[in-house]
Amino acid sequence: MAQEKVYAIPNITTPNTPVIFNPDICNGCNQCVEVCQIDVFIPNPEKGKPPIILHPEECWYCGCCVNDCRRPGAITFNWPLQQRGYWKDKSTGKVFRA
Amino acid sequence: MTKWHDLLKEEGKPPDWPYPIRYEEEQEIETDVLVIGGGIAGCWAAISAARKGATVALVEKGDTIRSGAGGPGCDHWCNVPANPLSNVDPDEWAQHMAESMYSNGIGTQIQCREDYDALLEMEQMGGKLRDTGDEYVGAQGRDEKTKFMISPRYTRVHSYIPGSQKPRTFKSNPDQKLNNVVIRVWGTTFKPALKKECQRLGVKIYDRVMVTSLLTEGGIQGARVVGVTGFNNRTGEFMVFKSKAAVLAAAGNFSLWMLNTELAGYNTFRSRNSTGDGVAMAWRAGAALTLMERTGIMMLGTGYKHTWYGGAGDASYENVQLVDANGKKLPWPTQGWADAGAMRPTPEDMEKISRGVQTGEYALPFYGDFPAMPDIERRATWNLMLGEESTTKIIIDTYNKAGFDPSKHLLQNYNFIEGTSPSQWRTAGGGGPVLDWDLKSTLDGLYVAGEQTFSAGDHSYAAATGRYAGRKAADYSQQVGEPKISKEQVALEKARAYAPIKRSDGIEWKELHAGIARAMQYFCSEYKTESLLNMGLDTLRDIEENHVPRLYALDPHKLMRSLEDLSLLTHGQIILQASLARKASSRMLNFFRIDHPEVDPPEWNKFVTVKLENGKVKAGELPLTYWGNLKDNYEAHNKDYQGVCKG
Numbered sequence: 001m002a003q004e005k006v007y008a009i010p011n012i013t014t015p016n017t018p019v020i021f022n023p024d025i026c027n028g029c030n031q032c033v034e035v036c037q038i039d040v041f042i043p044n045p046e047k048g049k050p051p052i053i054l055h056p057e058e059c060w061y062c063g064c065c066v067n068d069c070r071r072p073g074a075i076t077f078n079w080p081l082q083q084r085g086y087w088k089d090k091s092t093g094k095v096f097r098a
Numbered sequence: 099m100t101k102w103h104d105l106l107k108e109e110g111k112p113p114d115w116p117y118p119i120r121y122e123e124e125q126e127i128e129t130d131v132l133v134i135g136g137g138i139a140g141c142w143a144a145i146s147a148a149r150k151g152a153t154v155a156l157v158e159k160g161d162t163i164r165s166g167a168g169g170p171g172c173d174h175w176c177n178v179p180a181n182p183l184s185n186v187d188p189d190e191w192a193q194h195m196a197e198s199m200y201s202n203g204i205g206t207q208i209q210c211r212e213d214y215d216a217l218l219e220m221e222q223m224g225g226k227l228r229d230t231g232d233e234y235v236g237a238q239g240r241d242e243k244t245k246f247m248i249s250p251r252y253t254r255v256h257s258y259i260p261g262s263q264k265p266r267t268f269k270s271n272p273d274q275k276l277n278n279v280v281i282r283v284w285g286t287t288f289k290p291a292l293k294k295e296c297q298r299l300g301v302k303i304y305d306r307v308m309v310t311s312l313l314t315e316g317g318i319q320g321a322r323v324v325g326v327t328g329f330n331n332r333t334g335e336f337m338v339f340k341s342k343a344a345v346l347a348a349a350g351n352f353s354l355w356m357l358n359t360e361l362a363g364y365n366t367f368r369s370r371n372s373t374g375d376g377v378a379m380a381w382r383a384g385a386a387l388t389l390m391e392r393t394g395i396m397m398l399g400t401g402y403k404h405t406w407y408g409g410a411g412d413a414s415y416e417n418v419q420l421v422d423a424n425g426k427k428l429p430w431p432t433q434g435w436a437d438a439g440a441m442r443p444t445p446e447d448m449e450k451i452s453r454g455v456q457t458g459e460y461a462l463p464f465y466g467d468f469p470a471m472p473d474i475e476r477r478a479t480w481n482l483m484l485g486e487e488s489t490t491k492i493i494i495d496t497y498n499k500a501g502f503d504p505s506k507h508l509l510q511n512y513n514f515i516e517g518t519s520p521s522q523w524r525t526a527g528g529g530g531p532v533l534d535w536d537l538k539s540t541l542d543g544l545y546v547a548g549e550q551t552f553s554a555g556d557h558s559y560a561a562a563t564g565r566y567a568g569r570k571a572a573d574y575s576q577q578v579g580e581p582k583i584s585k586e587q588v589a590l591e592k593a594r595a596y597a598p599i600k601r602s603d604g605i606e607w608k609e610l611h612a613g614i615a616r617a618m619q620y621f622c623s624e625y626k627t628e629s630l631l632n633m634g635l636d637t638l639r640d641i642e643e644n645h646v647p648r649l650y651a652l653d654p655h656k657l658m659r660s661l662e663d664l665s666l667l668t669h670g671q672i673i674l675q676a677s678l679a680r681k682a683s684s685r686m687l688n689f690f691r692i693d694h695p696e697v698d699p700p701e702w703n704k705f706v707t708v709k710l711e712n713g714k715v716k717a718g719e720l721p722l723t724y725w726g727n728l729k730d731n732y733e734a735h736n737k738d739y740q741g742v743c744k745g
Contacts, residue, residue, distance in 0.1 A: 004107070005107070005110075007103075007106060007107070009103055009106065012101075012103065013360070014360065015360065016101070017101070020100075021100045034161050034163065035161060035163050035164045036160070036161075036164075037159070037160030037161060037164060037165040037166070037169060037369055037371060038160060038363070038369055038370050038371055039160075039306075039331070039332070039655055042113070042116045043116050045105075045113055045114065045116070050100050051100070052100060052101070052102060052105055052113060053100050053101050053102065054102055055655065057359070057360045058363055058370045059363055059370075060363030060368070060369040060370055060489070061363070061489060061492065062164070062169065062170045062369065062488070062489045062492070063170060063489060063491055063492020063493075063495070064164040064169065064170050066492055066495075067170070067286070067491055067492060067495075068163075068164070077492055077495070077496055079496065085493075085496075085497065085509070085510060086463075086510035087465075087497070087502050087507045087508060087509050087510055088465060088507065088508045088510065089506060089507055089508075090425075090467075090469045090506060090507065090508050091506065096500070096501065096502070096507075098496055098497060098500035098502070
């Protein structure tokens with residue numbers, strides 16, 4: 001297996017993955033790029049491909065990119081680890097976390 | 099391949115900036131009415147000015163389709179006492195609300211009189227406000243005839259804290275029926291409908307444009323506002339707008355004390371874009387501002403991020419009983435039908451809960467007992483209220499997809515386990531331009547709406563005040579002469595705004611932001627004295643003189659963030675100046691001076707105002723009810739009001 005090229009890049013900003021795109025469903029229409037009020041995304045240089053997440057740490061998790069997506073499943077929300085909520089089954093007492 | 103570094107690996111180089119760079123280009127636009135900010139207030143202002151026949155330009159930092167605090171949605175149309183199911187008189191309700199110290203009587207009166215009209219217009223535009231699909235038949239508050247869903251909020255207790263206001267019988271509601279002044283709505287439908295209506299009416303929308311300054315006649319501070327400068331935050335193109343009247347409908351300021359810029363969005367209920375640009379530019383233009391010394395405590399939301407009345411009371415939404423880890427009921431109001439809309443425990447109950455936690459009587463963590471609710475109320479809270487409110491739609495979708503079932507599962511609450519100490523991270527507390535009965539600021543040609551009015555209210559307040567300011571601005575624009583802008587003022591502003599892109603080294607926006615925030619945390623926080631406040635001013639002056647000239651921005655987006663920092667810097671200076679001017683403490687303003695410890699002494703129960711005059715700070719004051727009789731003055735200023743727009 002060929003060695004993958006390693007670049008010298010700064011630390012990845014945190015949080016960095018507010019959404020996960022499914023490239024099989026997303027057709028790169030860039031609706032999410034337009035509804036995002038803070039420009040978390042930029043269009044992919046290659047037409048028809050999912051947008052690039054450029055400013056993830058500016059996301060305010062309003063959800064409009066997912067809510068307004070015309071192709072269900074193309075974008076999934078991905079909450080930062082520290083924000084994930086808990087709940088408990090009332091009958092068994094088992095605790096869950098999203 | 100969706101992350102920046104993925105692309106780097108694939109292409110062997112970072113992506114090119116995706117938009118054309120046009121720093122050298124300039125556009126000049128002329129309009130009767132210019133609206134600054136395309137959130138709820140801004141869209142309504144644009145629509146109402148256009149309906150009056152004015153030409154309108156709307157300038158928005160993001161995209162009007164979903165921008166602003168109310169862009170994602172809205173679950174309650176609050177304070178709509180003019181609705182047909184209300185049991186109180188709108189004027190009496192407005193008077194009652196305005197009795198709260200340091201409220202905005204003018205904005206409140208407008209909201210109470212007109213937000214039902216706005217709501218009906220919202221429906222004409224395509225917004226959904228009735229249970230037309232009969233999804234919630236049987237829910238308390240649902241009216242079969244109108245299909246409106248009345249909310250339990252303010253039904254009897256018009257306060258988030260029960261007991262904090264004296265029981266009151268309204269003359270218009272002598273039998274003490276439920277007040278019925280809040281309507282649940284399907285607010286995720288609102289913002290796209292507003293943008294569509296703007297377009298239908300011919301409003302020229304300039305999305306992705308940040309306004310950087312107000313232009314005044316002759317470039318003189320305090321003179322009539324005749325336009326603005328701005329730039330496109332994707333291309334960097336410079337824009338000059340000439341207007342006969344402007345409506346300031348920009349966002350509030352929610353990150354001035356936030357040391358960590360990454361927290362500025364997802365934990366604060368407001369987007370990263372809320373940086374108080376409007377107030378900062380109004381100040382520089384010479385408008386008088388008030389209540390700038392008031393600050394709020396910023397509670398950081400956890401468990402997803404919707405911080406709600408005291409932070410992460412996530413599970414205590416309407417009608418949801420809070421229980422401890424063993425299922426024991428807590429004396430925590432449900433802000434529902436059972437306790438008439440109260441949202442927070444009384445101080446006595448809070449003490450009881452706190453003691454119970456210490457002694458083991460109440461086991462942590464707490465939970466919202468959704469399964470104990472009647473099915474119809476559970477659906478109304480989970481699907482309708484949380485499904486339509488601002489940023490909570492994506493939250494409940496996330497829970498649903500992860501397997502949460504509100505009929506079986508208790509939703510965790512984060513009170514106590516996230517600590518109970520007040521955060522040093524504060525919010526600028528809703529000061530803004532002094533305004534009159536036309537929602538005009540102290541500058542001719544400048545009107546204000548929504549969060550730019552001091553002591554602003556919520557979504558329906560933004561709608562009603564925007565709608566009102568738009569029509570007043572349109573009227574004014576028909577009476578005044580052509581605006582004349584000063585080329586020198588434009589050139590000076592262009593030099594200021596573009597300075598960061600001429601450098602590629604120095605200090606970038608995140609560090610500058612943190613530096614400003616730290617100064618506010620040290621010198622304008624819980625404990626204030628004259629010398630601390632002056633140290634704050636000295637620090638901000640040092641930042642302005644020695645660090646701002648080193649500010650650099652590598653692209654138009656970072657230029658926007660850099661200029662937002664400069665708004666924050668100005669905002670901090672205004673807050674410090676206003677804090678120096680108020681020489682007394684005040685509980686209502688969350689303002690405590692060690693050197694002036696007396697709390698709310700009668701002689702200081704007044705609005706303190708500050709403004710710039712020839713570059714010098716000038717403080718003044720206004721009586722608490724400077725607006726006079728609310729009903730009489732509203733009517734005197736709105737003799738030609740047409741009510742609901744026909745089509």
